[in-house]
Amino acid sequence: MNTVKSNRECVTFPPADSAIPAGPEADRLRSGPVSASPQTTWPDLLTEAELIDFLRIREVCGEADPANVIENLKRTRPLPCLYISRKPLYPLADIREWVSEQTKVHS
Numbered sequence: 168m169n170t171v172k173s174n175r176e177c178v179t180f181p182p183a184d185s186a187i188p189a190g191p192e193a194d195r196l197r198s199g200p201v202s203a204s205p206q207t208t209w210p211d212l213l214t215e216a217e218l219i220d221f222l223r224i225r226e227v228c229g230e231a232d233p234a235n236v237i238e239n240l241k242r243t244r245p246l247p248c249l250y251i252s253r254k255p256l257y258p259l260a261d262i263r264e265w266v267s268e269q270t271k272v273h274s
Contacts, residue, residue: 212249212256221262244269 213221219233228236240246247261 209259211259213259213262215255215257218257218262221259222266 209217209221215234215237218237219225224231224233224236237246241248245265246257247265248255248257250256
């Protein structure tokens with residue numbers, strides 16, 4: 168067995184020569200580690216990929232490109248974001264507050 172470790176999870180994969188059934192599930196298994204879902208701990212500053220997981224963009228928007236959804240939220244609503252070395256980072260506390268404010272505004 169091959170084990171892949173990251174800062175959020177430890178995923179074990181079967182050996183490459185083991186039989187994996189055909190179909191969509193096989194494609195998912197061959198694609199490598201997936202994020203832990205639902206994730207129970209989050210860093211104080213989220214990357215765009217972590218923000219997509221945190222907001223469950225893929226579940227909510229289905230086939231839409233998650234990065235486009237985030238860009239749209241930054242344009243149309245004041246999505247909290249800061250840039251470090253030209254990379255967008257999203258403060259978790261501000262994102263939680265933003266979600267709460269958006270819920271109050273649109274309910």
